[in-house]
Amino acid sequence: MNPTATTSHQPPQLAQQLQMVERPTALPEPHHFKLAEVALAQPQQGEVLVKNLVMSVDPYMRGRMRADAVYAEPFQLNEAMTGGAVGEVIVSRHPDYQPGDRVLSMLGWRDWFTTGVAAGELQKLPKLAAVKPSLFLGTLGMPGLTAYYGLLQIGQPQPGETVFVSAASGAVGANVCQIAKLKGCRVVASVGSDAKAQWLKEQCGVDAVINYKTCGNLTRALLAAAPEGIDVYFENVGGDHLEAAINAMNPYGRIAACGMIAGYNETNPLPGPNNMMLVVGKKIRIQGFIISDHFDQQPAFFAEMGPWVAAGKINSQETVFTGLDQAVTAFLSLFSGDNFGKVVVDLS
Numbered sequence: 001m002n003p004t005a006t007t008s009h010q011p012p013q014l015a016q017q018l019q020m021v022e023r024p025t026a027l028p029e030p031h032h033f034k035l036a037e038v039a040l041a042q043p044q045q046g047e048v049l050v051k052n053l054v055m056s057v058d059p060y061m062r063g064r065m066r067a068d069a070v071y072a073e074p075f076q077l078n079e080a081m082t083g084g085a086v087g088e089v090i091v092s093r094h095p096d097y098q099p100g101d102r103v104l105s106m107l108g109w110r111d112w113f114t115t116g117v118a119a120g121e122l123q124k125l126p127k128l129a130a131v132k133p134s135l136f137l138g139t140l141g142m143p144g145l146t147a148y149y150g151l152l153q154i155g156q157p158q159p160g161e162t163v164f165v166s167a168a169s170g171a172v173g174a175n176v177c178q179i180a181k182l183k184g185c186r187v188v189a190s191v192g193s194d195a196k197a198q199w200l201k202e203q204c205g206v207d208a209v210i211n212y213k214t215c216g217n218l219t220r221a222l223l224a225a226a227p228e229g230i231d232v233y234f235e236n237v238g239g240d241h242l243e244a245a246i247n248a249m250n251p252y253g254r255i256a257a258c259g260m261i262a263g264y265n266e267t268n269p270l271p272g273p274n275n276m277m278l279v280v281g282k283k284i285r286i287q288g289f290i291i292s293d294h295f296d297q298q299p300a301f302f303a304e305m306g307p308w309v310a311a312g313k314i315n316s317q318e319t320v321f322t323g324l325d326q327a328v329t330a331f332l333s334l335f336s337g338d339n340f341g342k343v344v345v346d347l348s
Contacts, residue, residue: 011049011090013039016324017080017110024065027335034330042091047093048117052346055108056084056137058171059261059333073294083108084142086125086133097124104136111324111347131309138171138342139309139316140302144328146258146291147175148301152183154256154287155232159184162226164245167236169196169317171342172258174204176234178314181205181212185232188225190218190241192337199340203315218244237261243273249284257288261335317341
């Protein structure tokens, strides 16, 4: 097959990519990274050339910046980092891909790349006119699948039960809230601003929202918001949120442990909850999970989540940064609380 190209993007000779040059020990800073230029290889037989349109930044990436990354391979120094991205095929030398195809990959943190399709690095995206590309990095992507699997398979909420969600306006948390509502649950959410609380109530139908920065004692605030206790806790934060959830949990409660962002940048471990004995007395089940172990759930996820999104039953909020040179700033916003919803970087 002869290579063909679209007219919307002409491939450059050089590609830009973000590399980590020093491993952070606490909160990452800009000097830990550099924007590098590398030669852009032309695609050979069986390969495609892709221009990234939008890339994702996610809290789990902080763990990959450690040499002893726990559940994913660590980023290598002076090499392009990786992460979710949606791109457009510009040149194709593979019969299954045509210029203009939109593809999902883990080759973010760069503007252009050439890759072999046989390696399984690309997933061709369906042509959905009403769905913007960034949704495949959020509600219809890994965060949405994380919310869907973690809540329904681990939390196992029943209609009428109360679900508590921390970091509830984030990419995962907002989807958890809305899926729980669609499954007939009462939802209590925790966020760090009144604007986020208002959005969750007005746009997502959340029953009660706690601003953890202004509520005072979190356990008391949670018990006031859920006087009959909580049955499921979707854990994104850790620390005092986990302690409050255990205090407020009903017997046989379930905790789906997705992340604990409160401790990601600590140089010394944070003190654990002081009420872990309640896990025994209340017969609470806590289960951690990594969504990469459960990609086989994607067909069921798309089958249920896709129609919800198309029908307007799931709302999405994004914080958009523009340009690869803003990707580090976008990533750091995850830890300052400045972001609202899914954080993406527009590379188009």
